[in-house]
Amino acid sequence: MITTTLTVTTSTTSYPVIVGAGILSNLADYLAECALRGTAWIVADEHLTAIADQTAAHLTAAGYRVHTTTVPSGEQSKSFGELNRLYDWMIEHGIERRDVVLALGGGVVGDLAGFAAATILRGVALVQIPSTLLAMVDAAVGGKTGINHPLGKNLIGAFHQPRLVLADTNLLATLPARELRAGWAEVIKHGVIRDAELFDALETLAATQRWHADNPATWDATDPALTGELTNIIARAVAVKVDVVSRDEFERGERITLNYGHTIGHAIEQLLGYRLLHGECVAIGMDAAARIAVALGICPPALVERQRNLLAAYGLSTALPADLDRSAILTLIGRDKKVQAGNVRWVLPTAIGQVVVRADVPLAVVEAVLAG
Ligand SMILES: NC(=O)c1ccc[n+]([C@@H]2O[C@H](COP(=O)([O-])OP(=O)(O)OC[C@H]3O[C@@H](n4cnc5c(N)ncnc54)[C@H](O)[C@@H]3O)[C@@H](O)[C@H]2O)c1
Numbered sequence: 230m231i232t233t234t235l236t237v238t239t240s241t242t243s244y245p246v247i248v249g250a251g252i253l254s255n256l257a258d259y260l261a262e263c264a265l266r267g268t269a270w271i272v273a274d275e276h277l278t279a280i281a282d283q284t285a286a287h288l289t290a291a292g293y294r295v296h297t298t299t300v301p302s303g304e305q306s307k308s309f310g311e312l313n314r315l316y317d318w319m320i321e322h323g324i325e326r327r328d329v330v331l332a333l334g335g336g337v338v339g340d341l342a343g344f345a346a347a348t349i350l351r352g353v354a355l356v357q358i359p360s361t362l363l364a365m366v367d368a369a370v371g372g373k374t375g376i377n378h379p380l381g382k383n384l385i386g387a388f389h390q391p392r393l394v395l396a397d398t399n400l401l402a403t404l405p406a407r408e409l410r411a412g413w414a415e416v417i418k419h420g421v422i423r424d425a426e427l428f429d430a431l432e433t434l435a436a437t438q439r440w441h442a443d444n445p446a447t448w449d450a451t452d453p454a455l456t457g458e459l460t461n462i463i464a465r466a467v468a469v470k471v472d473v474v475s476r477d478e479f480e481r482g483e484r485i486t487l488n489y490g491h492t493i494g495h496a497i498e499q500l501l502g503y504r505l506l507h508g509e510c511v512a513i514g515m516d517a518a519a520r521i522a523v524a525l526g527i528c529p530p531a532l533v534e535r536q537r538n539l540l541a542a543y544g545l546s547t548a549l550p551a552d553l554d555r556s557a558i559l560t561l562i563g564r565d566k567k568v569q570a571g572n573v574r575w576v577l578p579t580a581i582g583q584v585v586v587r588a589d590v591p592l593a594v595v596e597a598v599l600a601g
């Protein structure tokens with residue numbers, strides 16, 4: 230079994246992020262290595278009940294007490310209602326401080342169960358077991374947890390670092406193609422913000438034309454060479470997140486760059502009632518941010534084309550939905566978590582692999598970009 234182990238090391242904690250095919254079958258050993266021996270509380274996405282049952286049986290056989298619950302799939306589960314249900318379940322079944330919450334699912338379950346772990350009994354241990362490409366390269370790492378508020382995305386939450394992240398790439402075999410494509414958006418984001426070689430590798434991979442012909446960015450899981458290449462790319466994309474979080478756990482500086490594409494992306498997600506996926510909205514937001522950078526004269530127009538072509542090669546559209554109310558986007562951008570002293574702080578590319586943060590983008594420039 231080939232695995233890559235990266236380590237997040239911050240001023241407050243250090244934990245392994247392990248990427249590999251089939252590693253979930255060794256979960257009990259990994260937990261023991263991290264000194265996690267309390268009752269395991271598995272919070273699983275409803276589409277992963279079979280994996281949750283197997284995981285529970287594996288941990289029980291290894292001597293763990295286990296409780297399991299499932300969460301309805303979709304962004305609507307990042308809600309007070311679902312959070313309260315988890316609290317009720319944990320309290321009724323007697324959760325203790327030394328226990329561990331295992332979040333088995335995509336970013337929705339990771340954010341929700343992570344926030345429950347951050348707050349129940351003032352915080353218990355958390356293990357992230359991401360099951361989507363997006364969660365493997367991004368959401369499961371770095372400790373941002375939370376839920377949505379009716380007035381905005383991710384507005385209620387906490388930083389709560391996991392003790393372990395296990396990204397078993399075998400779980401991707403059942404992921405729907407649209408979800409896979411949405412995950413590529415955050416992979417490409419990591420290339421644009423910090424890793425030009427990752428961006429090049431993504432271009433090369435797309436050019437090899439080994440995708441399923443009618444389903445871009447999905448591949449034949451029985452092609453071992455391609456699967457190995459993809460695992461390397463996933464590990465490289467995770468490394469960007471690991472590095473950034475290790476230097477800036479609480480988003481006091483550099484971590485804001487991970488928000489590239491999210492200023493407009495989050496606004497679109499919310500305005501469309503989460504009809505488009507997070508990664509799909511981030512792709513649109515990345516294109517808009519790059520066009521803002523071009524309008525400011527800090528980015529070559531060719532970057533917009535290159536980024537657009539790569540996003541398209543991974544099945545991602547960059548067109549703003551026509552029915553979206555542009556002024557409503559501007560209102561929501563004003564509530565972004567990156568706003569400081571009333572100014573939106575934009576993450577803007579200057580070259581592939583490099584971004585800057587600018588708080589002086591004229592409203593007229595944003596309006597022009599949103600207009601088309
Ligand atoms: N905390 C962070 O740092 C961070 C980073 C990026 C995104 N996010 C959040 O993550 C969320 C998006 O996460 P996501 O893209 O993983 O979506 P998701 O969690 O909604 O999962 C996508 C869909 O795939 C299904 N699914 C998950 N794994 C599966 C599998 N292995 N096989 C079959 N079906 C499976 C789910 O049921 C769901 O329908 C958003 O809420 C976003 O805000 C958080």
Ligand SMILES: O=C(O)C(=O)C[C@@H](O)[C@H](O)[C@H](O)COP(=O)(O)O
Pocket residue numbers: 367371373382383415480484485487488491566
């Ligand atoms: O980890 C981070 O930091 C990120 O910004 C990663 C993003 O991909 C992710 O969507 C995050 O949840 C956005 O954070 P928010 O603070 O803007 O809600």
Ligand SMILES: [Zn+2]
Pocket residue numbers: 367415491507511
């Ligand atoms: Zn994101």
